[in-house]
Amino acid sequence: MTVGSLLRGWRQRAGISQLELALRADSSARHLSFVETGRARPGRDLLLRLAGHLDVPVRERNALLLAAGYAPHYPQTPLDDPAMDGLRDGLERMVAGHEPHPAVVLDGTYTVVAANRAVSLLLDGVDPQLLTPPLNAMRLTLHPRGMAPRIRNHRQWRGHLLSQMERQLALVRHPPLAALYEEVAGYPPPPGLPRDEPAGERAAFALPLLLDHDGRTLSFLSTVATFNTPADVTVSELAVETFLPADRATADVLHARAAERDG
Numbered sequence: 730m731t732v733g734s735l736l737r738g739w740r741q742r743a744g745i746s747q748l749e750l751a752l753r754a755d756s757s758a759r760h761l762s763f764v765e766t767g768r769a770r771p772g773r774d775l776l777l778r779l780a781g782h783l784d785v786p787v788r789e790r791n792a793l794l795l796a797a798g799y800a801p802h803y804p805q806t807p808l809d810d811p812a813m814d815g816l817r818d819g820l821e822r823m824v825a826g827h828e829p830h831p832a833v834v835l836d837g838t839y840t841v842v843a844a845n846r847a848v849s850l851l852l853d854g855v856d857p858q859l860l861t862p863p864l865n866a867m868r869l870t871l872h873p874r875g876m877a878p879r880i881r882n883h884r885q886w887r888g889h890l891l892s893q894m895e896r897q898l899a900l901v902r903h904p905p906l907a908a909l910y911e912e913v914a915g916y917p918p919p920p921g922l923p924r925d926e927p928a929g930e931r932a933a934f935a936l937p938l939l940l941d942h943d944g945r946t947l948s949f950l951s952t953v954a955t956f957n958t959p960a961d962v963t964v965s966e967l968a969v970e971t972f973l974p975a976d977r978a979t980a981d982v983l984h985a986r987a988a989e990r991d992g
Contacts, residue, residue, distance in 0.1 A: 732776070732796040733765040739783045739793075740765075754778040773799045787965035788837075788901050805962035808842055816964070817843070827971050829987035831949075837966030838905045839866040850986060851972070853942065854879060866970075867894070871913045878919040881939035881946055889936055937975045947982060948975035 740750055747765070748758040756775060763769035771779070776797055780790040791801035806812055824832040824845040831851050834843035841864040852860065856874035869875045871887055880886050894910045897903075938949040949972040959965035974980035 730796065731767055732771065732793055733767045735793055735796055736771075736776075736779060737765040739780070739785050739789075743783050745783070750779065750782060753782045771797060773797075773802075777802060786901050787959055788903065788962050791962065792902070803960060803962050803965075806964075808836070808963060813963075820967075820969070823969060829983040830971055830973055831983075832969065832971040833866065835866055835968050835970060836963070837901075837903060838909055840864070841866055842967070846990065847983065847987065850942065850947075850983070851876060851940065865909070867909060867913045871916050873917055873919050876940070877916070878921075879941040880919075881941060882937075883919060885936060886938055938972065942982070945978070945982075947979040949973065949979065950975045 740747070745753075746758075747761045751758045751761045754761075754775060755778070760769060761779075764771045773794065776793055776799070777790065780793055785793065787803050788805075791803055794800065794802055808817060820834045820843045824834060824843050828845050828847050831847040832845050833841050833848055836842055844864075852869065855869060855876060856872075859869055859872055859875050867890065870880075870890065871877055877883055877887075891910070891914055894906070894913075898907055898910060935950050938951060940947045940949065952971050952973060954969040954971075956964055956967060974983055
């Protein structure tokens with residue numbers, strides 16, 4: 730695709746007129762029209778400004794630059810690069826600080842790059858083969874030999890996760906993510922799935938994850954945090970997910986498990 734067609738697609742997705750976008754980016758509607766129709770080539774700085782005002786994901790900002798004939802602006806540094814040592818240490822301290830609540834750090838394809846000790850509660854009963862690194866959160870959650878048989882509201886939670894991936898795929902062209910979606914969307918439901926699932930009345934303000942554990946049902950709310958103004962593709966796609974107790978009984982189990990673990 731041309732840079733003009735890509736830019737027009739992002740502008741239309743944002744619901745912004747050419748005039749409004751041009752004013753925000755200190756350009757003119759005429760020039761922007763010429764860019765979108767291929768009659769003009771945008772400057773590198775203008776293209777980055779336009780992408781910023783349209784909230785284009787960092788990965789796709791590089792795609793815009795490449796389509797316009799420029800080199801990518803944002804690096805994609807592997808997390809095991811020595812330059813990422815400080816970031817990795819900070820992430821590990823962050824998830825440790827969330828204990829006794831389970832917390833993980835995920836990359837752009839849901840690979841687990843850091844996790845705290847409380848996550849072990851979520852993984853009770855998971856097939857050991859799925860726990861061979863690198864761990865993938867979507868596989869662990871939706872695989873029939875993963876967490877799926879213990880998820881009381883499996884249909885609801887599966888629908889939430891697949892919709893989340895679909896929204897990501899609508900924003901970024903990332904073949905590994907697309908392949909993962911096709912894989913997990915094709916998993917069969919766990920055997921014995923109840924016809925009528927709990928409606929999530931324990932936390933009516935948000936969809937909870939209802940998880941069987943030692944004969945009781947635990948209820949969690951998931952929160953996700955990302956980095957502001959990332960300047961690296963890898964960092965832009967990192968997410969810290971924390972599972973907070975949605976009721977007192979779940980909180981009590983988490984605190985009791987932490988106390989037992991810590992002696």
